[in-house]
Amino acid sequence: MKIVVVGDALVSSATLIDAAKQINFPDKGEVQIKTFEWFSDLKKEQFQEKILLIEKNGPEAVDIPAGILEEIVDADYLLVHIAPVSKKMIEAAQQLKLIGTCRGGLEHLALESIKAKNIPLIHVIRNAEPVADFTIGLMYAETRNIARAHNAIKNGEWRKGFSNDPYKTVLANHTVGLLGLGYIGKLVVKRLNGLGVKVIAYDPFVDMAKIKAEGLDVTLHDLNTVVSQADILSLHMRLSPETENMINKDIINQMKPGSYIINTARAGVLHKGDLIEALQNKRIAGAALDVSWVEPIEPGDPLLSLDNITLTTHIAGDTIDAIPRAPYLLKTVLNDYFRTGVSDMLIKL
Structure with a gap:
């Protein structure tokens, strides 16, 4: 051998x-x-x-x-x-x-x-466990303005108001919709279950009986239902020809005005131009991305001028032991x- x-x-x-x-x-x-x-x-x-x-x-x-x-x-x-x-x-x-x-x-x-x-x-x-942890962290950071408040203080501003003020609430009051219920997605569900958060998901390839047997509290729906009902839409699908730019203007326009997009998967599953337009027009409340279409993000990128986005440097899976x-x-x-x-x-x- x-x-x-x-x-x-x-x-x-x-x-x-x-x-x-x-x-x-x-x-x-x-x-x-x-x-x-x-x-x-x-x-x-x-x-x-x-x-x-x-x-x-x-x-x-x-x-x-x-x-x-x-x-x-x-x-x-x-x-x-x-x-x-x-x-x-x-x-x-x-x-x-x-x-x-x-x-x-x-x-x-x-x-x-x-x-x-x-x-x-x-x-x-x-790095499934680190990514799942980080995903929850981004949900808190974006919905509660943690990174924005920190950045304001560093720049000499004691900021108390944010663009998502009309929608701010505790995580348990949100419905989280997952697109992709693979290994990482299931770990995110497990964490959200522990926090008392309602979870719905779309994944045409999973066996719901097996999901239930694993003790996970999540309900499967079609794509449009998940997108329209979720307060936080978290992306966990693989990048493939079928999923490239899957989250585009048509999908974003089905989302609630006070909803958020979280992406710790691949940048390519999200249409960059459509996301930027939605954030600029306050079509949705915000987004948090650990991945970008070009890394490092180039100076002058429209993402950097947005006040309703949290950006990190592709570090979701970066722990000393992963x-x-x-x-x-x-x-x-x-x-x-x-x-x-x-x-x-x-x-x-």
Whole structure:
């Protein structure tokens, strides 16, 4: 059995190898692990530039590790963090039985090529808990003007009035609507349940019986119902051709005047121009975004002139333990998959 492991600047190959040795692969016999590095020597800020290239343009937009095409030919398993799994790599692989990636986003993977070869793909939401926490934090920050008050004080102003004053209330008086009820979405529901907040959701791919079996108090509706009933619309869907610019003028115009948009998913699911227009015209009360269409946000961007938006620097999942422990989370998920043959983390392509 041959395993190809690709480390990077955030998840070392040594950690991936250690996790791999704890995986109960169904194959028997001698184990060979071939290791590669993908810009592992870059500092975090420099490596972030590579990540942004992948997130915007996919795995073909960056270099793959030298020599990997030759080694992947007879590999049985491929384990990566965010290193690209390109079309050439998949085409070269002759007996790949599974790909494991220890992150939630799939932009670094040539999904069509993986689908064409019917290779099982397992991922893990390594920062699901931090993102869920941060999502709740943005709800408080935007609806209660926490960041705006702080910014005013720093600029010498003791500000007491805000554009959302007609709508201010406690979180428990809001109905939160989630678009996407995957792993992160369910963690957000769990937190909102604990806070006594009514939760509704839209996700055409979830099994409501399974959601209920997990003890989550959430009601599924069609998209238009969720959008029109939610006081806070929180986005948790993957970016795909089907979801790109999904939240546009038509959707926003169905929202309540006192409602908010929270986005800790991907910027591309939200139509930038339509959001800016809605905020400028006070069509909705506000928005909070941890993701942007261009990162860093460029000087002069219309987002920076808005007084009814909270912006953060794509840090929702950035905690000291989320990324380092990701290979071990992948290990646990793979062991369950090999034992049972099923997994919520198996991507349906």
